[in-house]
Amino acid sequence: MAKDKKTILVTGGCGFIGSHIAETLVKKDYKVRILDNLSTGKLENIAAIPSQKIEVLLGDITDIATVEIAMKGCEYVFHEAAIASVPKSVKDPIGTDKINYAATLNVLEAARKHSVRRVVFAGSAAVYGDEPTLPKKESMPTNPITPYGVDKLASELMGHCYNRTFGVEFVCLRYFNVFGRRQDPSSPYSGVISIFCDRIFQGIAPVIFGDGQQSRDFVHVSDVVAANILVMEHPDAAGRTFNVGRGKATSLLDIAHLLNDLTGQNLQPIHKEPRPGDIRHSLADNTALTALGWLPKVTIREGLAELIKATQIAA
Numbered sequence: 001m002a003k004d005k006k007t008i009l010v011t012g013g014c015g016f017i018g019s020h021i022a023e024t025l026v027k028k029d030y031k032v033r034i035l036d037n038l039s040t041g042k043l044e045n046i047a048a049i050p051s052q053k054i055e056v057l058l059g060d061i062t063d064i065a066t067v068e069i070a071m072k073g074c075e076y077v078f079h080e081a082a083i084a085s086v087p088k089s090v091k092d093p094i095g096t097d098k099i100n101y102a103a104t105l106n107v108l109e110a111a112r113k114h115s116v117r118r119v120v121f122a123g124s125a126a127v128y129g130d131e132p133t134l135p136k137k138e139s140m141p142t143n144p145i146t147p148y149g150v151d152k153l154a155s156e157l158m159g160h161c162y163n164r165t166f167g168v169e170f171v172c173l174r175y176f177n178v179f180g181r182r183q184d185p186s187s188p189y190s191g192v193i194s195i196f197c198d199r200i201f202q203g204i205a206p207v208i209f210g211d212g213q214q215s216r217d218f219v220h221v222s223d224v225v226a227a228n229i230l231v232m233e234h235p236d237a238a239g240r241t242f243n244v245g246r247g248k249a250t251s252l253l254d255i256a257h258l259l260n261d262l263t264g265q266n267l268q269p270i271h272k273e274p275r276p277g278d279i280r281h282s283l284a285d286n287t288a289l290t291a292l293g294w295l296p297k298v299t300i301r302e303g304l305a306e307l308i309k310a311t312q313i314a315a
């Protein structure tokens with residue numbers, strides 16, 4: 001493990017996004033510690049990281065004592081651990097809140113006790129709710145319509161409170177639709193791209209709820225990692241909230257067409273009834289983050305091509 005670099009805690013570091021953050025930090029020679037309970041994360045997600053370069057604590061963020069142990073000696077924290085599922089939060093609002101909000105408070109409080117310099121929080125575009133004005137700017141009113149969105153908003157408010165009141169620097173990144181390798185396609189709650197990709201790769205038509213014209217701002221996980229690392233030390237980031245999206249909308253039909261094109265198939269999507277609560281369009285205004293120097297690099301096509309290649313190698 002590198003001796004001269006700062007120790008960084010990644011909660012949820014065995015998950016999809018957290019594992020990519022951890023991997024990149026290790027490549028940059030930081031000392032990385034992960035806290036994860038493996039509820040949706042997997043050790044195989046971090047298998048490519050040499051074990052001597054990473055410390056993995058298996059434990060739950062709902063337990064403050066565990067979080068305090070994990071936080072000891074850390075200068076920065078990337079707080080990714082959560083139940084990353086809107087439908088699960090609708091099914092079990094109390095259980096979800098314990099992890100998605102109350103445990104964020106554990107992270108903030110432990111950060112305060114251990115004089116952590118900065119906490120970077122995995123927020124969500126879900127805080128905007130279903131108000132149709134697009135693109136979404138950080139200054140727009142928030143109006144989450146699900147327990148997941150409310151917990152994310154409450155977490156960011158508490159983070160900003162810790163920033164102002166206790167001097168724990170806090171940055172909230174509101175992720176839009178993140179996609180890339182290691183997003184688990186086996187979960188029905190997972191990102192639409194990983195599910196489509198998995199089906200198309202097996203020669204099975206993707207299922208679209210509704211007409212498929214609904215659109216999302218898909219952002220590749222490597223660009224999300226770059227956003228996290230940029231705001232970790234940037235002098236103008238503390239105390240602020242940033243959208244993390246490419247600022248480009250892609251419809252679900254377009255994703256299905258692109259995947260067909262890239263795999264040389266012509267699988268027509270199966271259309272089912274629209275799901276209640278699904279928003280029609282989502283699009284980020286990313287000018288605040290690009291003004292800080294962030295530039296999303298991976299196009300949807302490039303990201304999908306990489307995902308297909310990774311799926312082929314894994315098969």
Ligand SMILES: NC(=O)c1ccc[n+]([C@@H]2O[C@H](COP(=O)([O-])OP(=O)(O)OC[C@H]3O[C@@H](n4cnc5c(N)ncnc54)[C@H](O)[C@@H]3O)[C@@H](O)[C@H]2O)c1
Pocket residue numbers: 011012013014015016017018035036037038039040041042059060061062079080081082083084085099103122123124125174175176177178179191
């Ligand atoms: N994937 C997206 O498109 C997206 C969009 C917006 C926000 N986010 C947020 O980004 C973060 C990472 O999401 P992801 O897509 O990588 O999800 P993920 O499920 O792959 O990762 C979450 C990780 O947190 C861990 N975890 C869950 N509960 C825990 C607990 N109680 N204690 C310790 N560890 C726990 C899981 O085991 C997993 O490794 C989450 O906070 C999510 O809400 C994701």
